[in-house]
Amino acid sequence: MSEPSDEEASATTGDEEPGKPGEPEKPDPATATGKSEAGEQKPDSDPFEAFAPVPETVPGRVRRISTRAATGAGRFLGHEWTLAAIGSVLLAALMTWPTLKHPASTIPQDIWDPTLQAWQMSWAGHVLTTDPAQLWNANAFYPNKYSYAFSDTLLGYAPAGMIGSGPVAAVVRYNIIFVLIFALAFFGAYALARQLGAGRIGAAVAGAAFAYAPWRLGQAGHLHVLSIGGIALALAMLARGHGFSLTKGYEPDKRRWGWVVAGWLVAAWQISLGFGIGIPFAYVLLGIVLITAVLWGYRHVRVWAVTRPFGWKLLLANLGGGLAFAAVGALMAYPYLQVLEQHPYARRSEEILSLFSPPIQGFFISPPESWLWGDAYASARQSLTWAPEMALLPGFFLYGLAFAGLFVSTWRIRHRVYLGIGVVVSIMLAMGTHGPGDGEFGYLALYRALPGFDGIRTSGRLMVWTTLFLALLAAGAVSAFARQAVELFADRTQTDIGTRAGFWPRFATLIPLVLVLIEGLHIPYPTNPAVPKAPIAMSTLQGPLMVLPTDELTDMNIMLWSTDGFPKMINGGSGFTPRNQEELRLAMQQFPDEASVTALRDLKVRTVVVIRSRAVGSPYERAIDAPIDGLGLDRTEQGDVVLYKLTD
Incomplete structure (x- = not known):
């Protein structure tokens, strides 16, 4: 026979420790297992309980699905990109207030161009659901053909135009899109800065600068000029798909062909909104493709057969996406070419271009809609021949942060130099005929050499690119400041005192974001007039x-x-x-x-x-x-x- 265990010995010899006063008596282990003291099985107990544990309850199918759904929803709602998207929309509603206060009866800025653009979205939605073949022959300008191409069409917003009908629906639709384009601009620039390697706060500064630069307040009546979020978002997607960032360079293991396709499709959507902003964007993409192809070929063609650092899927994604982008551009260009053939005087002459070219001081003058700087620059705007297109201040705080980003940044030195060159070149081009050599070595060279530039009236709208370069420089600077603040107090975060001390440097990194947003505030009361009602059905x-x-x-x-x-x-x-x-x-x-x-x-x-x-x-x-x-x-x-x- 085997020797009794210690527990059995103590149970039979009576050596167990007596309970303390006031405590319940501990249950007998033998009784707890359904056995009597003599080891016999009790009649009312499960005979298999002594040999196996009680089986674990398996949740049903519905419960498993609901648990997975709840877990997935929680992860989705708590994801950085979800929070960034929601925050972008909420911030846009606040920064554009009171646009959504009376969305059915008021409209931002004035009652002229915005009502035209509300019609544009409505016409596209209406004709694409009734007679798509007549898209370009709008009901206005009768009997002229291709009349929908007489200005930037905002065709990309056609899905919104399919919801509702009539003037009230058109105004509501316009106001909602007006708010969402600011949200998209913020989110797009945030995504681009994050993909390139900026921290969250630095990326938020980039988003705020790109979406709410003071010069954009003066363009509040031009939806096609404000619709720039697709530019930054497409660049972010293309960079992500190629596994590229400014901090780590090209990482082949992070390439994703799906993001590349998505980037090209967003770029195609962006160009469908209008050529005034779309044509420069198309040439920028073309330049990126050519430069990247040359550099990549120079560095990797010798090792292609061994390592295949690019990949066939990525190559095909670029070819397919690029062809889709080119096809949309060609389909959009055809009616505009027909308009120029029928109305050659619609082409922008060099005299008209000169009339709207801003001088260098225009990049330091605020539009009157700016809450912070508008009144202060009232007299300075009088020196401009056409202030609505020449008051192009991107923000003094943004200038300061970008300048700091040339010296202290999370970007490498050569990338800071490239961004700085981008700022200088884009300003020179935006100056039009006021650029170097009266524009002969700048915008006029593009105007005469590249198709499409002769259809753009205002060179100052290239300020989109100046703002983006400044925003990325600022993102690099703020990201570096935030990182240094964290490193400075990293060794003190284990104590309560250290945690409290480290909070303030982190909080201080939010100050640049607040300052940039303050510069983007507008004067609310005169900017949302009532829309005239139709006098007859x-x-x-x-x-x-x-x-x-x-x-x-x-x-x-x-x-x-x-x-x-x-x-x-x-x-x-x-x-x-x-x-x-x-x-x-x-x-x-x-x-x-x-x-x-x-x-x-x-x-x-x-x-x-x-x-x-x-x-x-x-x-x-x-x-x-x-x-x-x-x-x-x-x-x-x-x-x-x-x-x-x-x-x-």
Whole structure:
């Protein structure tokens, strides 16, 4: 027989320790296992319990799925990119306030270009769901063809244009997109800075500088100029897909062909928003591709057969993505080329370019919409011939941080030099005809050599690239400051005193972010005027029609009203005025008379709408109550509207 264990010996000899007073008596181990003191099995106990543990309860399928979903949702919601995206939207809503206060009745900046752009999004959404073949032949500017290409189209926002209909929906849609483009600009620059190797706070500074630079406040009425987030986001995705950063260089094990494809698709979407910003972006991408191909070929062609440092998947992803980008660019370019062929005067001449070229002091002058600097630079803006396009201050705090980033940075010295050169070159190009040699060695060289630049009116919008280079320099500086703050107190974080002492240096790294955001604040009260309401339901009118009075700005309001049914109409406002429209506007100043009515009949116009309150005091005042005998017109009045019908 085997020797009894220590526990069995103590149980039989009575050597167990007696319980202390007031404590419950410990259960007998034998009793706990279902055995009697003699070792016999109790009748009411499980006979297998003594030989095996109770089986573990296995959760059901529903519970397993819900647990995985909860865990995945928690990881997703707590991920850096999710928090960055949510924070970008919340910050944009705050920085653009009160845009979302009355989104159905007010619009940012003014009631001219924004109403045109609200129409653009609505038209794209409407025609792509009804008659896609007529996309470029819009209802405005009748009877001109390719009229949707008379200005930057914002075609990339067409999916939003498919939601809702009518002027109110168009205004709500515009206001939501207006807020989201600031969020995308912040998020795109944040992602780019992080991918290149910046810390979180440094990347946030880059995002804030790129999205809320003071010069962008002066462009608040130009949605196509503000829509730059796709530039930074596409560059971030392409860098991530190629495993490239400024701090670690090229890391082949981190390359991901899916991110490369995504980057090219975002770039294609960006160029679909308009060529004013898109053409320089396309040439920048082309330059990056060519330079990268040359450098990579020089360094790796000899070892390709051995190491394949690039990879076929990545190569095919670039070829496919690049072709998709080129295809979108070509499809967008075709209607614009047709417009230039039919209206050659729409091409921007060197005289027009000179008129809008900013001088060097413009890069240090704030637009009037700036809360911090607007009033301080009121007199300085008077020295500019066209202040809305020449007050291009990216931010004094940003200038300071970028300058510091040349000397103290998380980037390598040669990368700081490249970014600094980018700042200088982009400013020289943005100066247009005020650049070196009156622009002969700068923008004019691009204007004359590269297709597409002759369609850009304002060279100052290249400030997009100046701001991006400055933002990356600033991100490098702030990241270095934050890292040094952490290293300085790393050996003191084990004690409470050290933890409290280390909090303040970390908190101090947020100061640059706050300063950059303060520079981006706008004066809220005059920047969201009420949108004029349509005086008559446009869907009830028989087209083609014409609304009086008519001019470039007034017609932008009329275009918004036409989203109620999209009737064909003569009216339309854009970056240029077709000659036939200009001639008819002049003739209609004598309406109703025989010449103007004949001109309308030749164009098969059936309806003329005169807005009484706007016509009074204008060249079209005669149309309110002039005699119509013998002209084949029927005239009725509906409130503020005088309605003419051309009879057969």
